Amino acid sequence: MSAIVIDGKKLAAEMRADIARQVAELRARHDVVPGLGVMLVGADPASSSYVAAKEKACEEAGIFSLDVRLPAETDRDEALGRVRAMNGDPRVHGILVQLPLPRHIDEGAVINAILPEKDVDGFTPVNVGRMVIGETCFLPCTPHGIIQMLVSAGVETAGKHAVIVGRSNIVGKPVASLLMRKCEGGNATVTVCHTGTRDLAAFTRQADILIVAAGRPGTVTGEMVKPGAAVIDVGVNRIPDQSRKSGFRLAGDVDFDSVKEVASLITPVPGGVGPMTITMLLYNTLEAARRAVAS
């Protein structure tokens, strides 16, 4: 058996076209252009490329983006000051602080400084709390994108065993929470595995839905997957490759070639979860602008 490869790029393009239509409608009706403030501290190549992709996607959707790029030596007070300035900027409906921040900056303090109504990444404690108890909030983009992909691919989550590999605040913990919700794309039985899990394969082999966000290529191979499972690969790893102009190629956390022979559905890297993450960011920014209009 060879798995169906979920085309994240195609789904993202369809959703982005719809978002662009709604952005144009908001502009025509209320003379409001949704705006996203993007703050990047330092010049980490992967972060720089994510931020550039987010800004390009904003432009294509008709969303204004305010680009705040700061040197790696920026101190905590300067970073906090920039976030507060975006909190008070009426052009900015959503704020994204690209993570990770340099080590000397207290990430929690910076995230906490974002107004919850502008927290389109869904990372502030207020939004995380609202998500966990099922209140209306901005859902974090990668987990939300994963749920959208599962639903649109027709993967039933209710009553299924979802196993997540990775316990990060950005992916593992929130996607576990979303899969447990009492709604479409939820009602799953969820197991979260991490670097302290003994005999990882014993858990992954039980998964009807396997979500891998471990940050390490080759974390899951074909013999670790239950036949017919849906496998979502969240990893983005740069593998040195001198045959490429960039000097690297991208690989996920899943060994695509062996897993696609066992799974029924699989997401590729690149072109799987990544485009959906950015799409959900556009969606949240549009929603933040709508709420600002309504308030």
Ligand code: GUN
């Ligand atoms: N770093 C890796 N993923 C993300 C994300 O979804 N949002 C932000 N702000 N930083 C990230």
